[in-house]
Amino acid sequence: MREKYFFDDWREFSLQKPDQVLLNHLETIKNNTNYNESLKHQNVKEVYKVFALFLTHNYSPAIYQLCLFLKYLIQNDIPLYSLMIMSGNEVIRKVKKINSIKRKQISNKVTLELRDFKFDITYSRFSYLLITLDFLEEFIGLEEIMLIEESIKKVKSQNELQTISNNISKKVYSYLKNLLPSSYLQRYSSAIGNFIIKKTENENHKIVSEDISDDFIFDFWVASKDFEKDLLIKTFTLAADLCLTYKKSIEINKNFIVSLKSQNDQEQYLNLISDKMLDEFLESIITYDEHILSRSFQKIMRMNENKVNILKKNELGEIEIFSKYNDLTLKLPLTVLRISVFGNIQNKIVESQRRKNLDLNIYYESMSKVQKYNDQIQILESIVNNSTFICEILFYKLWFLKSPEILHFIKDYFNEDELILFEHFLVEQKTKLDCDPSLDEINLLKELAKENIESSPDEYREEQLTNLYKEFNFFINSKKFNSNFENFFDFIVKIKKQSSSFRRSGFDFNANNKENRELIVEVYNALLEIKNFLLKFIRLLNKDINNLETKFKEDNILFFQHFRLLYEKEGI
Amino acid sequence: MEIKDSISNTFLALNYISLSQNYSSSITQAKLNFKRVWEVFLNPIKYQDKINEMLKDKVFAKAYFMILQNEGCIYQPKLRAASNDKVFFRSSSEFKIEIVKSNKNKNVYYIIINLINDTKLPLLNLYVICDNISESKKLPKFNNKRAQMIIKDNDNFFDLITNPNTEIFIR
Numbered sequence: 032m033r034e035k036y037f038f039d040d041w042r043e044f045s046l047q048k049p050d051q052v053l054l055n056h057l058e059t060i061k062n063n064t065n066y067n068e069s070l071k072h073q074n075v076k077e078v079y080k081v082f083a084l085f086l087t088h089n090y091s092p093a094i095y096q097l098c099l100f101l102k103y104l105i106q107n108d109i110p111l112y113s114l115m116i117m118s119g120n121e122v123i124r125k126v127k128k129i130n131s132i133k134r135k136q137i138s139n140k141v142t143l144e145l146r147d148f149k150f151d152i153t154y155s156r157f158s159y160l161l162i163t164l165d166f167l168e169e170f171i172g173l174e175e176i177m178l179i180e181e182s183i184k185k186v187k188s189q190n191e192l193q194t195i196s197n198n199i200s201k202k203v204y205s206y207l208k209n210l211l212p213s214s215y216l217q218r219y220s221s222a223i224g225n226f227i228i229k230k231t232e233n234e235n236h237k238i239v240s241e242d243i244s245d246d247f248i249f250d251f252w253v254a255s256k257d258f259e260k261d262l263l264i265k266t267f268t269l270a271a272d273l274c275l276t277y278k279k280s281i282e283i284n285k286n287f288i289v290s291l292k293s294q295n296d297q298e299q300y301l302n303l304i305s306d307k308m309l310d311e312f313l314e315s316i317i318t319y320d321e322h323i324l325s326r327s328f329q330k331i332m333r334m335n336e337n338k339v340n341i342l343k344k345n346e347l348g349e350i351e352i353f354s355k356y357n358d359l360t361l362k363l364p365l366t367v368l369r370i371s372v373f374g375n376i377q378n379k380i381v382e383s384q385r386r387k388n389l390d391l392n393i394y395y396e397s398m399s400k401v402q403k404y405n406d407q408i409q410i411l412e413s414i415v416n417n418s419t420f421i422c423e424i425l426f427y428k429l430w431f432l433k434s435p436e437i438l439h440f441i442k443d444y445f446n447e448d449e450l451i452l453f454e455h456f457l458v459e460q461k462t463k464l465d466c467d468p469s470l471d472e473i474n475l476l477k478e479l480a481k482e483n484i485e486s487s488p489d490e491y492r493e494e495q496l497t498n499l500y501k502e503f504n505f506f507i508n509s510k511k512f513n514s515n516f517e518n519f520f521d522f523i524v525k526i527k528k529q530s531s532s533f534r535r536s537g538f539d540f541n542a543n544n545k546e547n548r549e550l551i552v553e554v555y556n557a558l559l560e561i562k563n564f565l566l567k568f569i570r571l572l573n574k575d576i577n578n579l580e581t582k583f584k585e586d587n588i589l590f591f592q593h594f595r596l597l598y599e600k601e602g603i
Numbered sequence: 604m605e606i607k608d609s610i611s612n613t614f615l616a617l618n619y620i621s622l623s624q625n626y627s628s629s630i631t632q633a634k635l636n637f638k639r640v641w642e643v644f645l646n647p648i649k650y651q652d653k654i655n656e657m658l659k660d661k662v663f664a665k666a667y668f669m670i671l672q673n674e675g676c677i678y679q680p681k682l683r684a685a686s687n688d689k690v691f692f693r694s695s696s697e698f699k700i701e702i703v704k705s706n707k708n709k710n711v712y713y714i715i716i717n718l719i720n721d722t723k724l725p726l727l728n729l730y731v732i733c734d735n736i737s738e739s740k741k742l743p744k745f746n747n748k749r750a751q752m753i754i755k756d757n758d759n760f761f762d763l764i765t766n767p768n769t770e771i772f773i774r
Contacts, residue, residue, distance in 0.1 A: 038685075049736060050619075050622075051729050053619055054619060054622060054623055054626045057619065057623050057626075058623065058626060059636075061623075063638060064638070066641070066645070079620050079623075082616070082619070082620065083620065085617040086612055086615050086616040086619065087612040087613055087616055088612055109668075110673060111643075111664065112637050112669060112670055112673075114635070114636070115637035115638055115641065116638060116641050168636050168637065169634065169636070172634065172635075172662075173634075173636050173637060173640075173662055173663075173666060174662045174665075176637070177662075177665060177666060177669070177720075214615070216614070216615050216618050216619070217611065217615060220610075220611040220615065221611065223614075224607045224611060225611065237606060238607060238610060239607060249709070276618060277610070277614050278616055279617060280610045280611075280613035280614040280617060281610050283613050283617075284606065284609050285611055315621060316613060316616050424709075457714050465705070501677045547690065576711050
């Protein structure tokens, strides 16, 4: 009996052979081990980067560098087969030893010398090249790899190495070109690209991010019923997911590709790309889901899994979609709202169909009586309010623990007059603190919160913050200023009461130690990110759509028209 | 490359990387690669019963003997000149090998291996390879640098070990 695949449970969009083959290649490389069975490639991101390099057909420069690297190693009696069970660091150690014995020098690079040709390869590049070699072995096979080694052994000039490298690139190209066109994902990608061209009615249209609009996504979902049968996209959520990823692809490519004028000649095209450009391009692919909102969501999610309920499970469920699409959410807020609302309705329809009690008319009628878009916005607003409240509780915890970190957030709890006094206080303190005098009040706090990339070392920064806190404590409690912060102290009294009656599973944060204080700050910042993102989303949605009530009515008609085609007609 | 193709490639990369986060490797059947060859090389006892089957794969055999030869083994190359189609005695600076007919049974031969020097290498198998055909036999324990084993003359191994074009490895 066939083994069960993880995607067998998906209602639609099944991965088929080409997709599995590629994922298996990636999986093999990720799980490769060295001679003592430790992971060979410790940095998974680097593996993804090289994988993306191959899938985007930008591998030629890396393969050329790999050939030079192999030639250097062969010259130094390190056979290719030994690299297959060595990590980047192990190869570096071996090469460093050779360098120090032969050249009597310590360096961060090796130099390949072939007649008049010289080429430097830095140690930091080794692991990247080893991953490239592993992928080559996966794609073109062990036999080819052994033949490559034999050819590289014999070469005497850079030109010969270039020829070998070109031949390898051709083999990889041919392997991927045979594999990918039949892949489901590739076919969906072509379907979206072709639909854009069809919509613009211009064969020469240059695809831009704006082509993927809310209307486009809806129309693409509807149009998919006329695609080849196995490309039918039943759920709106999947259609939107594919289109949003396509939009992201356009944006990533815009910075990398469009600036290059000549793209017809592959070789010329690759010569125009600098290593830095290529690296930035690959980085943007692999960091696709590393948005600050995703990180914040993951943080709260992990705590929830560890039974520390900062937000409730259903609230996290509502936010998940934003963490998936991050900034794209703000570009197409209506689509995200449609996924949340109609994605949910469609799930219920599918469930009813499964239970064989589907009556779309009843569903439609019940939806005509409600205001789902407004309801959804209210849900998000309530998450915003809840986050604000929990932030207040966390702030009080910091206040109670006399934690210097309160200075990062205290401004949010001052009224206008208090804020002015606080800013004056900071200006005065700036001269006492050993910091850049050009920093304004906001950047001073950012520097102390390590929000700037080039912040001072941790210990020094903490000391500065502690000193500032001591001064602030003295300032706010002094006879001269204490009465000016009446509003703030009222807030503290109010939140103290609320804090004492606040109960949530796992929510404690009472210990007065560094770890606890740091955790409070992290959670506070995560909630702040989520809250601000949701507020931005609601604002944009209100700006884009005049009347959510009317829009829901219109959408309800449109969506149910397509639901009827999908679920009432046999054979689709 | 057309812009549409570049976008499509990026789309694939984004999706595959995203899908790989939940991809189960339970169905991954690793292709033949150096790692697999190393695994067999480093664990001769574990693969004792499978090695002959594995050596039928010419690519595997080529990689395996490459590693064997470079990573330490006792070796005899092909004979440069042989007066007969079959050779029953070979000698190198590392070991002597003699194939002697049994007095009792005319179809049975003894392979007698004599090491010239002491070796620290674990000597577990006797490998023979000729024209991409290879086989191996488990060695008995060496006693006083000498080991002896029996083969029949209708065995492929017999044909290979007596062939002057055969390379012989002990490891």
